[in-house]
Amino acid sequence: xxxxxxxxxxxxxxxxxxxxxxxxxxxxxxxxxxxxxxxxxxxxxxxxxxxxxxxxxxxxxxxxxxxxxxxxxxxxxxxxxxxxxxxxxxxxxxxxxxxxxxxxxxxxxxxxxxxxxxxxxxxxxxxxxxxxxxxxxxxxxxxxxxxxxxxxxxxxxxxxxxxxxxxxxxxxxxxxxxxxxxxxxxxxxxxxxxxxxxxxxxxxxxxxxxxxxxxxxxxxxxxxxxxxxxxxxxxxxxxxxxxxxxxxxxxxxxxxxxxxxxxxxxxxxxxxxxxxxxxxxxxxxxxxxxxxxxxxxxxxxxxxxxxxxxxxxxxxxxxxxxxxxxxxxxxxxxxxxxxxxxxxxxxxxxxxxxxxxxxxxxxxxxxxxxxxxxxxxxxxxxxxxxxxxxxxxxxxxxxxxxx
Amino acid sequence: xxxxxxxxxxxxxxxxxxxxxxxxxxxxxxxxxxxxxxxxxxxxxxxxxxxxxxxxxxxxxxxxxxxxxxxxxxxxxxxxxxxxxxxxxxxxxxxxxxxxxxxxxxxxxxxxxxxxxxxxxxxxxxxxxxxxxxxxxxxxxxxxxxxxxxxxxxxxxxxxxxxxxxxxxxxxxxxxxxxxxxxxxxxxxxxxxxxxxxxxxxxxxxxxxxxxxxxxxxxxxxxxxxxxxxxxxxxxxxxxxxxxxxxxxxxxxxxxxxxxxxxxxxxxxxxxxxxxxxxxxxxxxxxxxxxxxxxxxxxxxxxxxxxxxxxxxxxxxxxxxxxxxxxxxxxxxxxxxxxxxxxxxxxxxxxxxxxxxxxxxxxxxxxxxxxxxxxxxxxxxxxxxxxxxxxxxxxxxxxxxxx
Numbered sequence: 001x002x003x004x005x006x007x008x009x010x011x012x013x014x015x016x017x018x019x020x021x022x023x024x025x026x027x028x029x030x031x032x033x034x035x036x037x038x039x040x041x042x043x044x045x046x047x048x049x050x051x052x053x054x055x056x057x058x059x060x061x062x063x064x065x066x067x068x069x070x071x072x073x074x075x076x077x078x079x080x081x082x083x084x085x086x087x088x089x090x091x092x093x094x095x096x097x098x099x100x101x102x103x104x105x106x107x108x109x110x111x112x113x114x115x116x117x118x119x120x121x122x123x124x125x126x127x128x129x130x131x132x133x134x135x136x137x138x139x140x141x142x143x144x145x146x147x148x149x150x151x152x153x154x155x156x157x158x159x160x161x162x163x164x165x166x167x168x169x170x171x172x173x174x175x176x177x178x179x180x181x182x183x184x185x186x187x188x189x190x191x192x193x194x195x196x197x198x199x200x201x202x203x204x205x206x207x208x209x210x211x212x213x214x215x216x217x218x219x220x221x222x223x224x225x226x227x228x229x230x231x232x233x234x235x236x237x238x239x240x241x242x243x244x245x246x247x248x249x250x251x252x253x254x255x256x257x258x259x260x261x262x263x264x265x266x267x268x269x270x271x272x273x274x275x276x277x278x279x280x281x282x283x284x285x286x287x288x289x290x291x292x293x294x295x296x297x298x299x300x301x302x303x304x305x306x307x308x309x310x311x312x313x314x315x316x317x318x319x320x321x322x323x324x325x326x327x328x329x330x331x332x333x334x335x336x337x338x339x340x341x342x343x344x345x346x347x348x349x350x351x352x353x354x355x356x357x358x359x360x361x362x363x364x365x366x367x368x369x370x371x372x373x374x375x376x377x378x379x380x381x382x383x384x385x386x387x388x389x390x391x392x393x394x395x396x397x398x399x400x401x402x403x
Numbered sequence: 404x405x406x407x408x409x410x411x412x413x414x415x416x417x418x419x420x421x422x423x424x425x426x427x428x429x430x431x432x433x434x435x436x437x438x439x440x441x442x443x444x445x446x447x448x449x450x451x452x453x454x455x456x457x458x459x460x461x462x463x464x465x466x467x468x469x470x471x472x473x474x475x476x477x478x479x480x481x482x483x484x485x486x487x488x489x490x491x492x493x494x495x496x497x498x499x500x501x502x503x504x505x506x507x508x509x510x511x512x513x514x515x516x517x518x519x520x521x522x523x524x525x526x527x528x529x530x531x532x533x534x535x536x537x538x539x540x541x542x543x544x545x546x547x548x549x550x551x552x553x554x555x556x557x558x559x560x561x562x563x564x565x566x567x568x569x570x571x572x573x574x575x576x577x578x579x580x581x582x583x584x585x586x587x588x589x590x591x592x593x594x595x596x597x598x599x600x601x602x603x604x605x606x607x608x609x610x611x612x613x614x615x616x617x618x619x620x621x622x623x624x625x626x627x628x629x630x631x632x633x634x635x636x637x638x639x640x641x642x643x644x645x646x647x648x649x650x651x652x653x654x655x656x657x658x659x660x661x662x663x664x665x666x667x668x669x670x671x672x673x674x675x676x677x678x679x680x681x682x683x684x685x686x687x688x689x690x691x692x693x694x695x696x697x698x699x700x701x702x703x704x705x706x707x708x709x710x711x712x713x714x715x716x717x718x719x720x721x722x723x724x725x726x727x728x729x730x731x732x733x734x735x736x737x738x739x740x741x742x743x744x745x746x747x748x749x750x751x752x753x754x755x756x757x758x759x760x761x762x763x764x765x766x767x768x769x770x771x772x773x774x775x776x777x778x779x780x781x782x783x784x785x786x787x788x789x790x791x792x793x794x795x796x797x798x799x800x801x802x803x804x805x806x
Contacts, residue, residue, distance in 0.1 A: 011454050045474065051414050052478050053485040060484075063492050064477035067470035071448065074467035075455050081463075082456040089466050093496065094541055138497055 001031060002130065002152035005039035006169045007226035008072050011079075017226055018079040020167065021125060025085055029162075030120040032155050034128040035076055036148040037068025058103035062132070062142045066092070069129035069148070077127045087125040090116065092132035092140065097151070099133035099141045106141035108133055108150070111158035128155060146207035153210045157217035164214065164221045165232075166206065171225035172233035173198065173205055175398040176250040180386050183399035187248060188231075191238040194248045194341050195221075197375045201339035202253030211235065238343055246344030246351060247396040250389060253337045254382060256286070257310040258367065259303055261317070262328035266299040270324070274301060277320045283309045287337070287370040287379060298327075302368055304379060307333050335367065336385045339377040340392060352376045358395040362387055404434060405533065405555035408442035409572045410629035411475050414482075420570065420629055421482040424528060428488055432565075433523040435558050437531040438479050439551040440471025461506035465535070465545045469495070472532035472551070480530045490528040493519065495535035495543065500554070502536035502544045509544035511536055511553070514561035531558060549610035556613045560620035567617065567624045568635075569609065574628035575636035576601065576608055578801040579653040583789050586802035590651060591634075594641040597651045597744050598624075600778045604742035605656030614638065641746055649747030649754060650799040653792060656740045657785060659689070660713040661770060662706055664720070665731035669702040673727070677704060680723045686712045690740070690773040690782060701730075705771055707782060710736050738770065739788045742780040743795060755779045761798040765790055 001024065003017045017035075024031050036042075045065045049056050073089040080087035092099075095116065099106035116126045130148025135141045143150050149166060156164035171186060173195065178184040190198075192215035199208040205223055214221045214235060224232025238244075264270055275285055288303040305313045310333055317329055345351045355376055359366055364387065368379035380388055393399055404427065406420045420438075427434050439445075448468045452459050476492040483490035495502075498519065502509035519529045533551025538544045546553050552569060559567035574589060576598065581587040593601075595618035602611045608626055617624045617638060627635025641647075667673055678688055691706040708716045713736055720732055748754045758779055762769055767790065771782035783791055796802055 011451060014455070048414065048474070048478055049481060052417070053481040055485075056481050057484055057491075060477040060480045060492055063494070064474050064481075067473045070470045070473075071451070071467050074463040075451055077463045078452065078456040078459055078467075081460055082458075088460075089463055091466070091543075140494075 001165045001167060002034045002148055003036065003076075003167045003226060004148065004169075005036040005042070007167050008035050008076070009039035011075070013226070014072070014075050014079050017167065018076060018083055020226065021080060022083055022085060025125060032116065032126045032128060032159065032161070033076060033080075034130040034148055034152045034155060035069060035072040036130050038072055041068040041071070059139050062103045063140045066129070066132040066140045066142055069131050073127045073129040077125075080125055080127070085125055086123055087127055088119070089127045089129065091129050093134040093138075095128065097133035097154070099135055099143070101135045101137065101141070103135070103139070103141055105144035106133055106135065108143070108154050111154060113158050117159070144209075146210070149207045149210035150213060153213045153217070153219050153221065156219045156221075157213065161219070164219050166210075166221060166223050167226040168205065168223060169225065169227070170205060170223075171228045171230065172223050173203070173235070173249070175248070176389055176393055177203075177252070181390050181393050183390075183393060185398060185400040187233050189234045189236055189241050190248055191241060191343055192235060193238065193374055194343055195235045197339070197341040197372070198249050198251050201251035201337065201341065201375065201377065202255075203249070203251045206235070244344050245342055245398075246348045247340050247342035247398065248344075249341050250392050250396070250398070251339045251341060252385060252389060253339075254385070255306050255308075256304045256335050256337045256379065257307045257331060257333035258335050258379060259305065259310070259313060259317070260330040261301045261324065261326040262330060263298040264301050264324060264326045266297055270301075273320070273324050274317070277316050278305075278313060281312060281316050283313050283316065287368045287377065289368050289370075301326075304335070304337070304368065334382045335379050336382045336388075337377050337379050338385070338388050338392065339375055340396065341375045343374050345374050345376075354395055355392060358391050359388060362391050364388055404436045404568045404570060405551055406436065406438050406479075406570045406629060407551065407572075408439040408445070410570050411438050411479070412442040414478070416629070417475070417478050417482050421479060421486055423570065423629065424479075424483060425486055425488060428528060435519065435529045435531060435562065435564070436479060436483075437533040437551055437555045437558060438472060438475040439533050441475055444471040444474070462542050465506045466543045469532070469535040469543045469545055472534050476530045476532040480528075483528055483530070488528055489526055490530055491522070492530045492532065494532050496537040496541075498531065500536035500557070502538055502546070504538045504540065504544070506538070506542070506544055508547035509536055509538065511546070511557050514557060516561050520562070547612075549613070552610045552613035553616060556616045556620070556622050556624065559622045559624075560616065564622070567622050569624060569626050570629040571608065571626060572628065572630070573608060573626075574631045574633060575626050576606070576638070576652070578651070579792055579796055580606075580655070584793050584796045586793075586796060588801065588803040590636050592637045592639055592644050593651055594644060594746055595638060596641065596777055597746055598638045600742070600744040600775070601652050601654050604654035604740065604744065604778065604780065605658075606652070606654045609638070647747050648745055649751045650743050650745035650801065651747075652744050653795050653799070653801070654742045654744060655788060655792060656742075657788070658709050658711075659707045659738050659740045659782065660710045660716075660734060660736035661738050661782060662708065662713070662716060662720070663733040664704045664727065664729040665733060666701040667704050667727060667729040669700055673704075676723070676727050677720070680719050681708075681716060684715060684719050686716050686719065690771045690780065692771045692773075704729075707738070707740070707771065737785045738782050739785040739791075740780050740782050741788070741791050741795065742778055743799065744778045746777050748777050748779075757798055758795060761794050762791060765794050767791055
C-alpha cells in the first residue's frame with residue numbers, strides 16, 4: 001500500500017490512511033505500507049538545498065530530502081500502533097534497499113526481505129520510508145521524483161505481493177483527463193503496456209518508471225483513492241483482460257515545443273549533424289518528421305523538445321548552423337501532443353484513420369504524427385486541446401453512458 | 404565545533420556558522436562540526452508524535468525526531484562546500500555512534516573514528532548530525548534533550564580533540580545570570596566540577612551530562628558565541644586554572660517546590676516510608692532537612708521536588724498518609740534555590756557564613772540549606788531572587804569593575 005504526499009499531508013490524513021491499512025490487515029493480509037513525505041515537505045527541503053548551494057552535492061541533497069519520508073514512516077507506524085496494530089518503520093538503509101551510486105535518481109539493485117518477512121510471521125505491519133535506499137558507500141540515496149511509487153512496486157516484486165495498491169487523490173486511471181472531458185470514464189482494468197504509454201504521453205497518475213518495473217516483474221498495481229473506498233483501476237498483464245478495448249485512453253501533453261529547420265541539405269549524415277549536438281547537451285528529442293524533399297536536395301526537418309528545453313535547443317542549433325546548413329530556424333511552443341493508446345490497435349485497422357478524420361472534421365491541422373505499435377500521437381495547436389480530446393473521446397466510443 | 408538550534412535557526416545562520424568553521428580550517432585544524440536541528444524543528448516533530456500517539460513507541464519517536472539534525476548536517480556540509488571546503492555529513496548510523504537500546508535517552512557506547520580520520524588526511528571537514536546514534540538492533544536512537552552537546556563532547560573525546568567549542572547564543576559562562584545582575588562577569592576559565600554544579604543548579608548554558616562526560620574524559624570545552632568572535636569560557640581541569648577564585652559563580656533555579664510533613668514520628672525507617680513511595684513514582688527529591696525534634700517523638704520533615712512534580716508528590720504522600728503518619732502536609736511553590744559554587748571552598752573557611760550573613764542582612768529568610776564540597780544551596784522565597792543574587796554577587800567580590 002503506497003500513500004503519496006497528499007494522502008499523508010497532515011496527521012488527520014495519516015490517520016485516514018492508517019484506517020485503510022487496518023482494513024487490509026483485518027482482512028488477513030500481510031501488509032507493507034510505503035509513504036511519501038507530507039505534502040510540501042520535499043519542496044521545502046529542496047528549497048533549502050537550492051538556496052544553500054546552487055551546484056549542490058547530490059549525496060547531501062539525498063540525505064536532506066530523504067528525511068521527509070523518514071518522518072512520515074515513523075508517524076504512520078505510531079498511528080497504526082495507536083489503532084492497536086503491531087507496526088514499525090523501516091528506513092531504506094535498515095531493510096536494506098540497496099541501490100547504485102547515482103544520487104538523486106538511484107536505481108534499486110537489491111531488496112532484503114528476510115527481516116520484514118520474519119515480522120509478518122508475528123503479524124507486524126512494515127512501514128517503509130519511500131523514495132530512498134542505500135548506496136554501496138553507505139550513503140542515503142533517493143530514487144528521483146515520484147520515487148515512492150517505484151519503491152512500492154519494487155517492494156511488491158521483492159515480496160511477491162498479490163497486489164500493489166497506489167493510493168492517491170484520484171480514484172483511478174481515466175480514459176482521459178476528466179477535468180477536460182466530463183464524459184471520461186474510470187478504467188477498471190488496463191494493461192501494463194497501455195499504462196506505460198499513457199504515463200509517458202502525459203497522464204500523471206503513475207510514474208513511467210514504476211509502471212515499467214511493474215510490467216517487468218508482473219506486479220499487479222491498483223490505482224485507487226485514499227478517500228473513496230470503491231475499487232480503483234487495476235494495471236495488469238494484457239492476458240488478464242478479457243474484453244479488450246481497441247482504444248483504452250487518450251493522453252495529452254502541453255509540455256511540448258516544435259522546432260523546424262527550413263531547407264536543410266537532404267543528404268546522409270544530416271540527422272546526426274542536427275541531433276548529435278542536441279543529445280550532447282542532454283536535450284531529448286521526441287517526435288521527428290522530415291518532409292518530402294521536392295527537389296531531392298533540400299528538406300524541412302521538424303521535431304519536438306520539452307518546453308523547458310526549447311531555449312537551450314535553439315541556442316545549440318544556432319551555434320551549429322554552419323555544420324547543419326539550414327536556411328531558417330522556426331519554433332512554436334503553442335502546441336500540444338495528443339495520443340490515442342490501445343493494445344487493440346495491433347489487431348484493428350483504421351484506428352489512425354479515425355483520429356485523422358476526427359481532427360480534420362473539427363478543422364484541426366495535424367502538424368506532426370508519430371506512431372508506435374499501440375499508440376498514435378499527433379501534434380496540434382494548443383488552442384484545440386479540449387476540442388480534440390472531446391471529439392476523439394466520442395469517436396473512439398469511450399464516452400460514459402450516464403454522464 | 405557544536406552549533407545549537409539558534410545558531411543554525413535558518414540558512415543565514417547556517418552560513419554564519421559555516422564561516423566560523425572555515426576560520427578554524429584556515430587555521431590548519433582538523434574539524435568535526437556537530438549540529439542540532441534548526442530551532443523549532445524538534446518541537447514541531449515532537450508535537451506530531453504527541454498528537455499521533457500519546458503513549459508513543461520511543462523507537463519511532465527517535466526515527467522521527469532525529470531527522471531534524473539530519474537536515475541541518477546536510478545543509479551545513481553543502482554550505483561548507485559552497486565556500487570551497489571539502490565537507491560531508493555523517494549520520495549517527497554512518498559513523499557509527501553506537502549506543503545502548505534506551506530510546507529517547509540513549510547512552511553512547513562506542514564511536515568509530517577510522518572513516519572520519521581517513522577523511523581528515525584528505526582535508527575534509529566532518530559534519531555530524533548531533534543527538535543521535537544507532538542501537539544494537541540497528542534502530543536510530545536519540546540522546547535526549549540537549550544531546551548535541553553530549554555528541555560534541557563524546558566526539559572530542561573519541562578523536563582526542565584539542566578543544567570542543569560549544570557555539571551558542573551567549574558568549575560564555577557568567578558569574579551569574581546577567582539578565583538579573585548587570586555586574587555579572589564572563590568567566591574566562593572554570594573547572595569541570597564547578598561547571599557541573601552550575602549546570603545542575605540551574606545555569607542553562609551547558610547540559611549537565613555533557614559536562615560530566617567532558618570531566619571524565621578531560622575534554623577542554625569552550626562555551627562561546629556564534630555571533631561574537633571573542634573567546635568564550637574555557638571549561639578545563641582544575642589544575643589548569645592558575646588563579647582560583649573562592650567562589651566562581653552563583654546559580655539559581657526557580658523550578659523548585661517545597662513540601663513539609665508536619666509532626667511525623669521521629670523513628671527509624673521514617674525516611675524510607677516517605678521517600679520510598681516518591682522514588683517509586685519517579686519523583687526526584689532534592690534538598691532534605693529534618694528539624695530538630697523537641698520531644699524526641701515527633702519531627703517536621705521538609706524537602707524539595709521540581710515544580711512539575713509537586714502535584715503528583717502530594718498525591719503520593721496523601722495516599723501513604725497511613726504508613727507515614729504525619730499530622731499535616733504543607734507545600735509552597737513560591738521558592739527559589741540559590742547556589743554559591745567554587746572549588747576554593749575546599750580550602751577557605753567562612754564561605755557559607757558569608758552567604759548566611761548576606762541573606763540575613765537583606766532580611767531574607769533561609770528555608771532549607773544543603774551543601775556539598777564545592778557548593779552551598781539555600782532555598783528562599785522566590786520574591787527575593789533578584790535581591791539575593793545581587794547581594795551575594797557583591798559579597799563574594801564577583802562584580803565586574805567597569806559595569
